[in-house]
Amino acid sequence: MRIVGFTLVAVAVLALLVAVHRYVWRRFVGDTTTPGSPWRRAGTIAAYVLPLLSVGALVSGRAGAPFRIQQVLAWPGFLWLAALLYLTLALLVGEAVRPLLRRWLARRAAAAPEPEPEPAPVSVPASAPEAAPVTEPAPGPVPEPARGSAPGDPSRRLFVARAVGGAAAAAGFGTVGYGTYGVLRGPRVKRVTVPLARLPRSAHGFRIAVVSDIHLGPILGRSHTQRIVDAVNRTQPDLVAVVGDLVDGSVDDLGPAAEPLAALRARHGAFFVTGNHEYYSGAAQWVDHIRELGLHPLENARVETGGFDLAGVNDIGGESEGQGPDFARALGDRDPGRAAVLLAHQPVVIDEAVEYGVDLQLSGHTHGGQLWPGNYIAELSNPTVAGLERYGDTQLYVTRGAGAWGPPVRVGAPSDITVVELASRQA
Known part of the structure; x- marks a missing residue:
């Protein structure tokens, strides 16, 4: 049954991708170029090659392709997926603009003044002319002077298609370009103060630098790690918490990219x-x-540090390997009078955190949606997509993450490193 369900989903996704690519080709190529033109040939080739690159980028890692091949496929393949999303959204907006533009052009053509008829040339003969034979006009309707262009004028349709397509291309590629710049520039630092009822006065002002979803892989490598390490160290935190999704690949391929993490500096260490x-x-x-x-x-596991308990649980993705989260082992025998901060990659384990009396859970995983309107989809499966919220006596903070999965693009969900400053109510 699971195989059948997976097959049905795969077929549905493939059919959707084919339909979307066909729509994008029609609006950007079919409607704006003439049959047989070089532009149409180039656009048609791209309509076949780009989705193949995207599929290659998605499956090459799981298929065990050499890391160099993964890198070659990743940039064009993943970037096209982001471009396809925003080009499609821009074209859908253009569908509403298209009839308005046609109507405006038709009214403009109808309001254009009629052309003045040119006077016939008059010649004055030197002597009296003989009577010229009179030619009767051929029977039939007399055509009216042209006034603008016909409602179905191909030139007008072509103008509208190119205007809407050009605007959609500018909006789509511009959005992807800006979102890519945001990821490659590196995450910005956010600061959040979280009061904890059981935190002792001695731990007031304790600062935890929360980093998640770095996603080292075929696109984001060593320089990305170095930017994150430099940003974290500049905050001079008391403790660094790396809460999962560090990598997308093996130690053999990405070990060198992770090496800058050895330079993380914090008074109570990095976890x-x-x-x-x-x-x-x-x-x-x-x-x-x-x-x-x-x-x-x-x-x-759990350690005592800085006047509170710091615990961490494995991600639920490890359950298939018998390495899933074990809250009883991490929190079951602790002193309930002490404040507890839990590191858990996915926000969905907040119910267990509440059950075990955790004061603050620090999570990532959601990327804040990464690509708008992905945040609305993320809300369907996560209690909190980004930011700080309370669940009973437990507070949950979710960072948007410091990297990106798949397309190295973020729109409406900028990457961040969050410095969480703990506040004691006894201070």
């Missing part, structure tokens, strides 16, 4: 919990490598 993408990439090997870089993996 790590797994995300679902670690379990696609060899979680056990990555946990060992993270430990070699000087970070402290919290695999369903």
Whole structure:
């Protein structure tokens, strides 16, 4: 049954992609170019090649393709997926503009003044002319002078198609370009103050730098890691929390890209919990490598630090390997009089956090939706998509993450590193 369900979903997604590409080709190529023209040939070739590159970018890693091949496919393949989204949205807006533009052109043509008839040339003969024979006009209707262009004028349709298509292309590619710049520029630092009822006065002002969803892979590499490390160190945190989805690939391919993490500096150290993408990439090997870089993996474990308990649970993606979250092991025997901060990649485990009396859960995973209107989709499966919210006596903070999965593009959900400052009500 699972295989049948997966097949049906795959067929539906494939049919949708074919339909969307056909629509985009029609509006950008079919309606704006003439048959046989070089532009039409080039646009038709692109309509076949670009989706193939996107499929290659999506499956090459899982298929075990060499990392260099993954890198070659990733940039054009993933960027086209983002471009396809925003080009399609822009064209759909253009569908509403198209009839208005046609109507405006028709009214403008109808209001154009009629052309003045040209006077016939008059010749004055030197002598009296003989009577010229009179030619009767051929029977039939007398045509009226042209006034503007006909309602179905091909030139008008072509003008409208090119105007709407050009505006949609500018809006779509401009959006993707700006979103790509935001990711490659690196995350911005946010600051949030969170009061905890059980936090002692001695821990007032304790600062945790929360980093999630770095997503090292075929596109984001060592320089991306270095930008994040530099940004974190500039905040001079007391503790660094890396809450999952560090990588999209093996230690062999991405180990060098992760090496700058060894330079993270915090008075109480840097800690790590797994995300679902670690379990696609060899979680056990990555946990060992993270430990070699000087970070402290919290695999369903807890430490006492800075006047509160810091706990971490494995991501639910590890359940298929028998390595899922174990709240009893991480939190079951702790002193309930102490404040507890939990690192958990996915916000959906907030119910367990409430059950075990956690004061604050720090999560990522959602990317804040990453590509608008993806935030509305993320809301369907996550209690909180971004920001700070309260669930009973437990507060949940979700960072948008420091990187991007798939397309290196963010629209409406800028990447961030969040400095969470804990506040004691006794201070």
